[in-house]
Amino acid sequence: MASWVASSNASFTSVWPYSPALILSSAVQNQPGKPWLPITCVEIGGSAAVTRSSLSEGPTLGNGGQDPLGGPRGLDTGRGRTRPAQAQTESCRHRRSWARDMIRVTFMQVRFWGTRGSIAAPGPKTARYGGNTSCVEVRASDGTVIILDCGTGARELGLHLAQTMPQPMRLHLFIGHTHWDHIQGFPFFVPAFLPGSELNIYAPVGFQRGLEEAMGGQMEYSYFPVKMRDLRSRIHFTELDEGFFRVGDVLVETQFMNHTAPTVAYRMTSDGATIAYATDHEPFWNASGRVSQHPGDERHIAFLKGANLVIHDAQYTEEEYRDKVGWGHSSLEYAVDVALAAGVERLVLFHHDPAHDDETMERMEVMARAHVAHRGQALEVLAAREGLELQVMGGSAAPAVAEASALQHRQIAGGRVLVVSANEAEVAEIEEILTDDGLILLRQSDMRAVLALGHELLPDIAIIDRELLDGDGDPMLETLRARLGRRNFPILVLADSSIPSDAVYRGEASSTDYLAKPFSPPMLRARVRAWLARTLMVFDSAERVSAASGVDRPLGGSDRRARGLSLLASVPLFRQLNGVQRETLLASAAEQSFAPGHVLIRENDPPERLFVILSGRVRVLEVAPDSPVELIVGELGEGEIIGELSMLRNQSRSATVVAIERTHCLVLPQSEFLKVLQNSTELAVSLLRTLAGRLYETDRRLSRYAPDPVTGLAGRRAFHDQYRRLAAVARRRKTGALLLVLDVSQLKAINDRYGYGVGDDVLRVVGDALVEGTRTTDLIVRHGGDEFVVFFPDAGPGDADTVIARVREKIKRLSARRGIPVAVTCNFGVVYAQAPPESAEHLLREADQDMLRRKR
Incomplete structure (x- = not known):
């Protein structure tokens, strides 16, 4: 048996009752000093409303009528439309007996303080349904107070709690995700400012920031006068995965939703009553008619199963949703269909679109x-x-759905993502989306090759283009799982959105997922993170090594050790080692992933680790004498090692190594490497061959790419060779690039008047200013005479003016510091290319033309 209490939003200053006894005593006695919000107890489709006037045997409140006991005005016209008309004809004789029964039944109370989605929409046209963003209060019979989301509605809730709740208060804030409409009320939430108050804040792990950083980011001085650290309450932050935990007598279960950011739904059960809060969620597959058989939709229905009350995202109508696919929200029809499939008792449509006024909301209802x-x-x-x-009255409790603790974190960074697609552009887009999470991509273009290599690849999740699967694809997917020895290995299939749902999902594997193409990048990212959180091996935090430089992932566990052995065997240097020697190397090894531009090794660092490049590419740099300019010694790629010379000499690093694209390394400690080297002739000989090859390559590069003797920068020949490789990467990743040409004004006149020594100083100032004003991954050369060229991969047209202004400022500052006797000025030309050509000649001509235009 569950019952509802519906009330007006006319006043928020009243005492919200904490127990059934208080409901009745406050209603009947109307105690002085305790203003009362008139309530209407409604059982939709059942008996008549029980108003406070009926409890006191007075006349029933009319629409907008004055409360005969002196309280605030009753429900405005339209606000009482919470029950069908036939309920009005029910006899009043049941009202008091229903109220007496209610006292003996435990229940959970729910109150809505913010109902809107995306952005607050206050005003006369949204007065009845409300304009504040998401915030819902839930109270259990044991006094546990839960706040679902902290949108702008949290301001009024905070004021209410501060006026009515015993101090010090203890609150639990459940945040579905940290998009701003779900947290922007927190800086105005009064309990956070009260000494002695305890706030326990729960949310899933977000994309770029942790929970505390995300909540506190909106309270930086740029946006708000009070910082998070200045709040006087005690605040505890807990990041959640999928699973269960308890607060008071409430069992809380979480499940990842289908949204554009990692988002969880909350299922709360206490005293036999179950409430599910599922907002910011989109259908997993856009099926016509009833809910699709997509495993994600079936998992969502299972999460809602048997709930007494479901609060569900219903931002759009079905017609509106067709133009909003990929935005992360549901239609009202989908919300109804999943509630029916789950057998829930009551459904509340939530997260109203800011464009929907009260009349629209009535029609949607x-x-x-x-x-x-x-x-x-x-x-x-x-x-x-x-x-x-x-x-929500207690009855027979619905069975729990979660099996693991939501408080035990799954390590995602360093996870291996197998991407199987023949579409290079699609693979490049996926790589760009996922590498920010520290994930390692394994590229394959043929499904049969994947089946042959499955046991060697050892991925954590696979993303597969459905076009590469035979027939309905199930046999190939099951074969891959068998080869990997993981029955529940997660596979995300990219499928054309026009394919009907019964063709998309036919298998029995609940770990097969489908995402429609063209996919939404944030939704793909959130989907992959959810699957990895569900399935990756859980590491104890003491075993994980985090560094600002990247993410270390220990090779513990049988699966990861087998993968480590396979990785070592794939590197030419270690191919001749036996199993025992490889095991020794792996004893303290870790996998590490580096973003482009990250410094793996700095000059003068101690020689503690050897890096084995498994994928990606790095650049080796040395500082030129008497100059901040770093000379490009060379570049290293897959299968090569970094740091062996300093390790053998036991001396500090002699060069700096920078990742120029996403680079995945196996990191070996110095002690373990030297131990194996001393006992392995094969490794020693292999290492000698590697060093001899390096020396030969260095000599060749020095003779071919001798640096400019004045500035220490690379020269014209080095530029054209390195440009071709960088341009190819930019084309593959579709990131675009800038090319900047700079010449020194009146260099000949400077030489004639002040001598070539001053002219060389001017060139050095310009070269050093370019180095200081650009990124390590940018290619800087002295192209000849008074001309310099810089190639900026991963840059947009809007970056040009910023770079030019920065270089000019650096030139001015360095000129003053070094006592240059003349004002150093330069001319600039710049060109942007979305897909840089194979040769740089065309871009150089366009940049020269741009320089001429700027001179005019």
Whole structure:
């Protein structure tokens, strides 16, 4: 048995009752000093409303009528439309007996303080359903207070709690995700400022920032006068994965949603009553008719199964949703269908679109009920309104759905993502999306090759283009799982959105997922993170090594050790080692992933680690004498090692090594490497061959690419060779690039008047200013005479003016510091290319033309 209490949003200063006894005593006695918000207890489709006037045997409140006991005004016209008309005819004789029964039944209370989604939309046209963003209060019978999301509605809730709740208060804030409409009320949440208050804040791990950083970011001085650290309450942050935990007597279960950021739904059970809060969620597959058989939709239904009350995202109508696919929100029809499939008792439509006024919301409420009638099933539906109060009575508890603790974190960074696609552009886009999370991409273009190499690749998740699968694809996917020895290995299939849902999902594997193409980048990223959090091996935090430089992932566990042995065997240097020797090397080894531009080794660092490049590419740099310019010694790629010379000599590093694209390394400690080297003739000989090859290559490069003797920068020949490789990377990744040409004004006149010594000093100032004003991954050369060229991969057209201004400022500052007797000025030309050509000649001509235009 569950019951509802619906109330007006006319006043937020009243005492919200904490128990059934208080409900009745406050209603009947109207104690002085305790203003009362008039309430209407409604059982949708059932008996008549129980108003406080009926409890006191006075006249029933009319729409907008004055409370005969002196309280605030009653429900405005339209606000009482929370029950069908036939409920009005029910006899009043049951009202007091229902109220007496309610006292003996435990329940959870729900109150809506913010119902809107995306952005607050206050005003006269949204007054009935409310304009504040997401915030819902839930109270359990043991006094546990839970706040679902902290949108702008949290301001009024905080004021209410500060006025009515015993001090010091203890609150639990459940944040679905940290998009701004779900957290922007926190800086105005009064309990956070009260000494002695305890706030426990829970949320899933976000993309770039941790929970505390995300919540506190909006309280930096640029946006708000009070910083997070200045709040006087005690605040505890807990990051959640999928699973369960408890607060008070409430069992809380979480499940990842289908949204554009990592988002969880909350399922709360106490005293036999279950409430599910599932907002910011989109159908996993856009199926016509009923809910698709997509495993994600089935998992979502299972999470809602048997709930007494479901608060569900219903931002759009089905017609509106067609133009909003990929935005991360549901239609009201989908919300109704999953609620019916889950057998829930009551559904509240939530996260209203900011463009929907009160009249639109009334129509959507009617549409939802008509959709239920069309399905021929029983479900009570209403749209959330600010001030609406609901009571969910305890009965037989629905079975729990989570099996693992939501508080035990899964290490995602360093996870291996197998991408199987023949579409280079698609692979490059996936790589760009996922590498920010420290994930390692394994590229394959043929499914049969994957099946042959499966046991060697040892991925954590696979993303596979459905076009590469035979027939319906199930046999090939199951064969891959068998080869990997993982029955529940997660596979995300990229499929054309026009394929019907019954063709998309036919298999029995619940770990097969489908994402429609063209996919939304943030949704792909969130989907991959959710699967990795579900399935990756859990490491104890003491075993993980985090560094600002990258993410270390110890090779513990049988699966990871087998993968480590396979990785070592793939590197030519270690190919001749036996199993015992490889095991010795792996004893303290770790995998590490570096973003482009990250420094793996700095000059003068101690020689503690050897890096084995498994994928990616790095650049080796040395500082030129008497200059900050770093000379490019060379570049290293897959299968090569870094740091062996300083390790053998036991001296500090003699060069700096920078990743110029996403680079995945196996990191070996010095002690373990030297131990194996002393006992392996094969490794010693292999290392000698590697060193001899390096010396030969260095000599060849020095003779071919001798640096400019004045500036220490690379010269014209080195530029054209290195440009071709960098341009190819930019084309593959579709990141675009800038090319800048600079010449020194009046260099000949400077030489004639002050001598070539001053002219050389001017060139050095310009060269050093370019080095200081650009990134390590940019290619800087003296192209000849008074001309310099810089190639900027991964740059946009809007970056040109910023770079030019920065270089000019550096030139001015260095000239003053070094006592240059003449003002150093330069002319600039710049050109942008979305897909840089194979040869730089065309871009150089366009940049020269741009320079001429700027001179005019």
